[in-house]
Amino acid sequence: MNVGLPKGTRDFGPEELFKRRYIFNTIQKYFELYGYSPIETPSMENLSTLLGKYGDEGDQLLFKVLNNGDYLKKVPGDILADKDSTKATKHLAKRGLRYDLTIPFARYAVMHRNDINLPFKRYQIQPVWRADRPQKGRYQEFFQCDADVIGADSLQYEAECVLLFDQVFAELGLRVDIRINNRKLLSALCQKINAFDQLSSITTAIDKLDKVGFEGVQNILEKEGLSHDQINTIEQYLNAEHLQEIADMFQHEEEGQQGISEINQVYTFLDGKTLQNKLTFDPTLARGLSYYTGAILEVRSSEAEMGSIGGGGRYDNLTALFGGEKLGGMGISFGAERIYDIMEELHLLDKAQMEAPVLILTLDEKYHAYGFDILQQLRAKGIRSDLYPSGAKMKKQMKYANRINARYIMILGPEEWENKEIAIKNMITGKQYNVNIDDAVDIILEKTE
RNA sequence: GUGAUUGUAGCUCAGUUGGUUAGAGCGCCGGAUUGUGGUUCCGGAGGUCGGGGGUUCAAAUCCCCUCAGUCACCCCA
Numbered sequence: 049m050n051v052g053l054p055k056g057t058r059d060f061g062p063e064e065l066f067k068r069r070y071i072f073n074t075i076q077k078y079f080e081l082y083g084y085s086p087i088e089t090p091s092m093e094n095l096s097t098l099l100g101k102y103g104d105e106g107d108q109l110l111f112k113v114l115n116n117g118d119y120l121k122k123v124p125g126d127i128l129a130d131k132d133s134t135k136a137t138k139h140l141a142k143r144g145l146r147y148d149l150t151i152p153f154a155r156y157a158v159m160h161r162n163d164i165n166l167p168f169k170r171y172q173i174q175p176v177w178r179a180d181r182p183q184k185g186r187y188q189e190f191f192q193c194d195a196d197v198i199g200a201d202s203l204q205y206e207a208e209c210v211l212l213f214d215q216v217f218a219e220l221g222l223r224v225d226i227r228i229n230n231r232k233l234l235s236a237l238c239q240k241i242n243a244f245d246q247l248s249s250i251t252t253a254i255d256k257l258d259k260v261g262f263e264g265v266q267n268i269l270e271k272e273g274l275s276h277d278q279i280n281t282i283e284q285y286l287n288a289e290h291l292q293e294i295a296d297m298f299q300h301e302e303e304g305q306q307g308i309s310e311i312n313q314v315y316t317f318l319d320g321k322t323l324q325n326k327l328t329f330d331p332t333l334a335r336g337l338s339y340y341t342g343a344i345l346e347v348r349s350s351e352a353e354m355g356s357i358g359g360g361g362r363y364d365n366l367t368a369l370f371g372g373e374k375l376g377g378m379g380i381s382f383g384a385e386r387i388y389d390i391m392e393e394l395h396l397l398d399k400a401q402m403e404a405p406v407l408i409l410t411l412d413e414k415y416h417a418y419g420f421d422i423l424q425q426l427r428a429k430g431i432r433s434d435l436y437p438s439g440a441k442m443k444k445q446m447k448y449a450n451r452i453n454a455r456y457i458m459i460l461g462p463e464e465w466e467n468k469e470i471a472i473k474n475m476i477t478g479k480q481y482n483v484n485i486d487d488a489v490d491i492i493l494e495k496t497e
Numbered sequence: 498g499u500g501a502u503u504g505u506a507g508c509u510c511a512g513u514u515g516g517u518u519a520g521a522g523c524g525c526c527g528g529a530u531u532g533u534g535g536u537u538c539c540g541g542a543g544g545u546c547g548g549g550g551g552u553u554c555a556a557a558u559c560c561c562c563u564c565a566g567u568c569a570c571c572c573c574a
Binding site: 176191356357381383448471 | 498530531532533534535565566567568569571572573574
């Protein structure tokens, strides 16, 4: 046996897929409840759409799709001779696999600008591909569940996204911590210490706080060439426990005041709404993605050790990259794969298994066709059901019934046939009794409702 | 891209300082029970020990190469 799967990809069996769908369906249900409409984009995009959007590392992690036809012929001889893969790529591949859902959405928004009306609320649940090395909770093919609203500045959407996170995780039965911060505060921090051009690297450093602790962040910042005074100010910021402390810090930074005000407005929108999970302001929350400019959100499980299982934020200009009209917005993403892993770990998916069907057993070919009639009657009533395909040994059929998780079996054998009856057995309790053959469908219907 | 670790039956894993015919549990198939599963008892099938090379009288075991998985770092969901 020499079959296998490409690295970082998985098959999903029936049981697993029932569970996965339960999660996706729940997320989708709330996306739609909140007024988001679905779109889908192709698995492949033009490489020119993708390249340069995710940084140098991102470019490395893009799956490139080899051109069709005599692709080597079109590569200039000198590039071929140089064996420089980076240079040769653009001659070998003009398409690549989708790396996330955000950039394709930006491309979509620009291309279909005349067909969408603002504010445009879309959600998208599709697989994406990344060529990085797989490890726990990381795959080369995985699903993302994104919802974004573009073309509206209102902070109601920040509040809406918090509520969306809160409700979805509550319905899934996961207890989570939702954390909120605002990039404007980080921006103000960099202004305050006169290191605004290092905003991006300081953000990245702060983002590692959870993992490496303050000493680790300190080391990174030192390597970035920041002075002790600057680092002290950053530490003071990171240690702030209340919004007021931050507000005091940024009295002279307009952007800081704005960030504070935005966070307060989000809280105002949420005032009086009952959240089922904890929402905390966390000045240390940074998030790696560079395009966020306002609110940032992150969700972590309070019950399991795992990275973030949801995140999002506000961006100013998603479409700038494609030269379209400036469209800002707010978006969030659910980390469905990780949510699955945590829920499996906490046994929250056991109940999400397929609802057990009804299985009909016949013990003789003579009335097998009659069993098929009953089967169609059950299905017409919307009962998931099946008929064992032959009059095999009772034991074998029973085993099969067990394996497919049948809740009820209907047995049609010589004795029953003679008396115009059918035996109904509850596979969970083991109880069994005979009913009139004409009433059987109604009785099953009653039981499975 | 960097580092670690593991590859033995369908699955999870034992296998001593190299030493006859490589084992267990679970699963599978059959029987006890020709009309009753999930419990029990009995029997059976199933292995290029990841692949290649080397050392040795002898290699699952030691050495080299290679492939694959897993985990961590970078980055990320």
